[in-house]
Amino acid sequence: MNRNTTTFQPARRALGRTLTSAILGAALLAPGGAFAQADLTRILVAFPPGGPVDFIARTLSQQLSRELGHNVIVENKPGANGAIAADTVIRATPDGKTLWLTSVGAVSINPGLYPKLGYKPATDLAPVSLVVNNVEMLVVNPQASYKSPVDFVNAARLSKNKPLTMASSGTGSVPHLAAMLLNESAGTNLLHVPYKGAAPAISDVMAGHVDGFFGDIPGLVGGIDGGKLKPLGIAASRRNARYPNVPTFEELGIKGVDSNNWYAVFAPKGTSAEITAKLSRAIHDALNTPEVKAKIEASGAEVVGSTPQELSRQMAADTAKWAAVIRRNNITPD
Numbered sequence: 001m002n003r004n005t006t007t008f009q010p011a012r013r014a015l016g017r018t019l020t021s022a023i024l025g026a027a028l029l030a031p032g033g034a035f036a037q038a039d040l041t042r043i044l045v046a047f048p049p050g051g052p053v054d055f056i057a058r059t060l061s062q063q064l065s066r067e068l069g070h071n072v073i074v075e076n077k078p079g080a081n082g083a084i085a086a087d088t089v090i091r092a093t094p095d096g097k098t099l100w101l102t103s104v105g106a107v108s109i110n111p112g113l114y115p116k117l118g119y120k121p122a123t124d125l126a127p128v129s130l131v132v133n134n135v136e137m138l139v140v141n142p143q144a145s146y147k148s149p150v151d152f153v154n155a156a157r158l159s160k161n162k163p164l165t166m167a168s169s170g171t172g173s174v175p176h177l178a179a180m181l182l183n184e185s186a187g188t189n190l191l192h193v194p195y196k197g198a199a200p201a202i203s204d205v206m207a208g209h210v211d212g213f214f215g216d217i218p219g220l221v222g223g224i225d226g227g228k229l230k231p232l233g234i235a236a237s238r239r240n241a242r243y244p245n246v247p248t249f250e251e252l253g254i255k256g257v258d259s260n261n262w263y264a265v266f267a268p269k270g271t272s273a274e275i276t277a278k279l280s281r282a283i284h285d286a287l288n289t290p291e292v293k294a295k296i297e298a299s300g301a302e303v304v305g306s307t308p309q310e311l312s313r314q315m316a317a318d319t320a321k322w323a324a325v326i327r328r329n330n331i332t333p334d
Contacts, residue, residue: 039070043265044100046085048078052218052299056132056263057101059295063286082106086119094126094270096279101131104262104322105174108315112323113172113333122319125266127311129280131287132301134216135236136178136259137246139229141208149233149249152212156188163191164211167201170194171334175201177322178214178235178259180329182249185256194334205229216261217242217300235259242300260318262304264311276308 043061047053054076061072077085085100092098107121119125138149146152156164168176171194179190193210195201198219205213206228217240223229224243231246235257239248249257265283267276284305286292293303306314325331 039068039097041068041070041072041097041099043072043074044085044089044098045074045076046078046082046100046102046106047076049076052134052216052301053101053103053263055218055299056296056301059292060101060131060283060286063289063292064282067282067286081110081114083118086121086124089266089268090119090124092268094268094272094275096267096271096275098268099128099279100125100266101263102266103134103174104260104264104318105172107264107266108318109172109174109177109322109326111319112326113331121266121315124269126269126271126276127308127315128265128267128276129283129308130304130306130311130314131263131265131283132296133236133304134218134261134263134301135234135240136174136214136261137217137220137234137240137243138182138212138214138232138249139202139205139220139224140212140232141205142227142230143208144211144230146230146232148247148252149254150252152232153182153186153188153254156186156190160189163189165193166190167193167195167204167210167213169198169201169215170196172326172331174216174259174261175214176331177325178257180325180331181235181257181259182214182254184325184328185249186254202229214259221300240300241297241302262314263301264306264315273308280306280308 043057045054045057057074061074065072077088082102086106089098089100110117111121140146146155166179168179176192179192182188183190198215201213202223204210206223214235220229224231231243234240234246234248236248237250237258239246287303287305296303
């Protein structure tokens with residue numbers, strides 16, 4: 001009995017190896033198999049999970065998987081003002097499988113804010129597509145007497161000895177730069193009060209500790225709908241679909257305040273035009289599916305999409321615009 005068992009053990013091992021190889025081979029060939037996903041696209045996000053950029057990335061990734069025909073996953077790489085995510089994508093193989101979904105700050109503000117930025121967005125990245133617009137909205141405490149941006153501006157002009165205070169999510173952030181544009185355009189002297197992030201800035205507006213805040217609309221929806229923030233005006237050329245009754249600064253005669261914290265997708269430099277064009281079309285189609293578009297626009301963001309060339313022009317224009325604002329106002333990083 002023992003002799004027979006010994007005799008058959010090699011045969012059983014050989015059979016086991018054959019069966020294992022057959023199973024693995026079938027899995028590799030099967031369209032839906034666990035090993036079938038030779039194609040996998042990563043979308044890097046330079047912020048922690050749960051934030052607005054992460055929300056857009058995850059909402060986009062689900063439909064983008066369908067458009068591309070393979071899995072698309074989101075990887076969060078926060079820290080260093082976007083430099084960690086930027087470095088990862090810059091070093092990646094330029095095959096369209098590693099993408100970076102970022103806000104305007106990391107690619108069009110940081111170059112003018114940080115003299116020794118570790119990456120050069122204009123040459124280290126391949127533009128793929130704009131994703132959403134996030135225009136800035138001025139909000140104040142609900143108990144404030146201001147009913148429009150004009151009221152706020154008039155009060156700011158009269159407050160020479162005690163300037164009105166404007167919170168921001170940090171020095172050099174879009175909320176900060178929007179407030180500086182309002183100072184320049186309206187002749188006000190708003191006092192900048194930087195916070196470490198939008199959440200504490202918004203909390204202090206709600207509590208009445210600061211007079212106002214420019215913020216991305218998705219981050220303000222909860223406070224506005226809950227009656228804890230009063231929206232006054234939008235820093236854009238047209239009104240927002242989520243809040244159609246809130247006027248723009250421009251229509252009230254206060255021009256030059258437009259501020260847009262857009263999000264966009266980039267690939268590593270060297271990615272071919274064929275690949276970026278294919279990705280751009282897939283992102284456009286994903287964004288414009290009814291479910292994705294409705295979900296994003298319900299948040300207060302505006303779905304856009306673009307060609308790589310349009311994104312390149314937008315990035316260049318905003319890099320020049322924000323660098324000039326930073327220089328004129330002598331803004332330096334904390």
